[in-house]
Amino acid sequence: MSSQSVANLLLATLNAGGVQRFFIAPGSRSQALAIAAAKLESASKARATVRLDERSLGFTALGAAMASGKPVAVIVTSGTAVGNLMPVALEAHHSSVPVIFITADRPERLRGVGANQTLENQGGIFGFAARSFEIGLDATEGHIGSVARAALDAAAPVQINVQFDLPLSDGALELPEISPVLPEAKPETSAVHVPIDDSMVVVAGAGGEAAFEFAKAANLPLIAEPSSMARTGSPAIRFPMAALLERQAEIKKVVVFGKPTLSRQVQALIASSELWVERSLSHGDFDPHGNATVVADRLVPQGRASDDWVRSFNIEFELSERQQFVSYVWQKSDRLVLGASDLIRELDQVATPEPKEVFSNRGLAGIDGTVSTAIGIALERGETTLLLGDLTLLHDASGLNLTDIGELPLRIVVGNDSGGHIFSRLEVAQEIASEQLSRFFITPQQVDLAALASAYGWKYQLCNSIASLDAAWDVTGPVIIDYRL
Ligand SMILES: Cc1ncc(C[n+]2csc(CCOP(=O)(O)OP(=O)(O)O)c2C)c(N)n1
Ligand SMILES: [Mg+2]
Structure with missing residues (x-):
């Protein structure tokens, strides 16, 4: 041929x-x-x-x-x-x-x-x-x-x-007509029953969308990462992770859907509890602490928790400045792409459960390719907001190239703190000199984002308060909003 x-x-x-x-x-x-x-x-x-x-x-x-x-x-x-x-x-x-x-x-x-x-x-x-x-x-x-x-x-x-050998092409050759190729039928999955009681919570990570229906049927508090697509309404909760530690003694059983990766407190809870896991079709088996009692294709709740148990997880708390920023972006966006690093973790604590489409590369949580991933999502689905850190933006600067992209309804919101803020939370940050922490981990950058935006033909908005963010929000994409944290 x-x-x-x-x-x-x-x-x-x-x-x-x-x-x-x-x-x-x-x-x-x-x-x-x-x-x-x-x-x-x-x-x-x-x-x-x-x-x-x-x-x-x-x-x-x-x-x-x-x-x-x-x-x-x-x-x-x-x-x-x-x-x-x-x-x-x-x-x-x-x-x-x-x-x-x-x-x-x-x-x-x-x-x-x-x-x-x-x-x-x-x-x-x-x-x-x-x-x-x-x-x-x-x-x-x-x-x-x-x-x-x-x-x-x-x-x-x-x-x-x-x-391919020479000749490498022939533009005149017509495409063959192929009749539709049907996908293979998927095998049936077996279900395992989970007895529900008032010492139980449901956790949803990436690929754990099914957690919502389970938690609703079981009347259990649902701790759903923003990118799990399960944080869509009650009984999903908005909960500061530090407060979760205080509840650790009462929570004895955890049901996991998908692959949770954002919070250490949730990992600690999972590690110290009796554990049921529903196998995620996309993110595979989850049992990093080796304590799962059951890993099944499908989990079905047996019974319901009390309303008092769920209600005890509804608490009021003050938001930090970073949290107010991410919370604003969450509320304003129906479709959101989240970069790895610190901002998604802030959002994990403060996002109100609401129906939204949320995407994030949590398979390996890389800071690479994030701009490009969001472009693919916006091309496919329309109006999209990407929330990411400054280093994550710079890592994929060449993704800003708009050649052949056409109309792009994408708003990039950069939480710009000049470097990798997440590293200041590491234990090592307490052990080394601040110059070393800065040079080897935080890697502060002074890139002129206005010039970068203009070089690639993006609009640019500089913001340093929620009020200025609010004013910049209606600028249509492709736009980079540089929010100085
Ligand atoms: C490809 C890749 N390289 C390195 C890392 C390690 N890493 C995780 S977060 C981070 C810094 C991200 O900084 P920024 O995007 O500014 O977010 P911030 O923590 O400041 O909000 C790095 C380098 C990674 N996850 N992926
Ligand atoms: Mg940063």
Whole structure:
């Protein structure tokens, strides 16, 4: 088969199986794939987005896949281009996001002989993070079809490494018609009953959306991380984590959904309690302290807790300045993306339970690719606010490049405290000299965010109070709001 017929067949099959977005970085070896994606777009069957930096590209795709729940494809050329996708593969693996990495390669005979832009082993480069399929020069239609089907059924990141020989493309070749590819039926899951009493709380972390229905049926207080999507109403609670320690003696049993990672106090509670865990489809098994009595596919409450028990978790408390800031952003946003680090933890304590769409890369909690992830979410879902720290913004500065992005209803709110504030909370902060803490951990930055915004064509608003934030809020995206903390 020619390069172009391989690319056409692969992309048309993926498209027939539900891939509606193709994310492409420019490259020569991948040209047949780009042409096939362009044809799908011209036929209004899919949308293509082109980004220069493969890491930003990959995270944008990740965001779109998270927001749509559908698989997306990422197309890159050979060489270091593929290496730039590693962080995305890792995050996607740990949060089960279906990203299909299609990596163009040179023919096998050119590996290890000094050929340009050729890795020794490009297929399988993501290791455990992405199952890898190879499409060689002698691939048949049947093989390409079965690779596409396996990629669609994976519900996790996969790599399809495709060898291309000269001629690398043929723009005149038409796409084949593929009949719809149906997903594999999911197996039934078995349920375990949990006896409910007044010594129990429910905890929801990333991927723990199902906690809400469980807690409601059981009438149990629900401690739901903002990015769990379970903090949508009563009985989810808003609770200062320090106060949780005072209740530790009374709380003897914890039911966990998803992967909670934000609060040490919650981890301490989990470690010292009797524990039930519902296996998260996206974030896997959770038992870091090795004390789970039950880990099941589905948990069903048996009985209800008393109203007094739930009510005892409704307490009033004062908000710090940082907390007032994050609380304002939470209240104003229906769709929110949260960067890793300190602000999401502040929000964890003060966010009022309300129906909202909240996203965060909690698979590995990296500070990389956050701007790009939010762009992918905004492209897919519309009006979006991204709340993140200044270092997290700078880490993905190249994600601000708006080439081929089109309209972007994204508001980036930076909690700017010049460096990694989170490190001042570490134990080590008490043990070393303040200059060392600053230089090796906090890493203060003096980047001119107004100039950065302008260089990439974003609007810019400087704020230093809730009142000024309120005034800046109505500026439409793409906008960077620089909130000085
Ligand atoms: C890719 C990656 N590198 C390093 C880290 C470690 N890390 C966690 S938080 C943080 C600092 C973040 O600072 P900022 O975004 O300004 O947030 P703040 O804590 O100040 O609110 C770093 C470097 C990480 N999580 N991910
Ligand atoms: Mg900071």
